[in-house]
Amino acid sequence: MTQDLRVSGMTCGHCARAVTTAIRARDPAAKVEVDLAAGLVKAETSLSREVLAAAITAEGYAVTG
Secondary structure, eight states: OEEEEEEESOOSHHHHHHHHHHHHHHOTTOEEEEETTTTEEEEESSSOHHHHHHHHHHTTOEEOO
8 A cells, every 4th residue: 555644854865764764664565755845755565654654753754644
């Protein structure tokens, strides 16, 4: 299943890697795309939206939608 999340606070490649790593720590098979300019994270994963949001929030970013 593909989940799209709007995330604020991401500004650079480090941010994108941190979010990707956090998601893949919970689902190593996840495919993650981060669009910094749009503030979007697209994850193809079996994880629920709540788990994704918690992983991203734990890295210090805010899931806003």
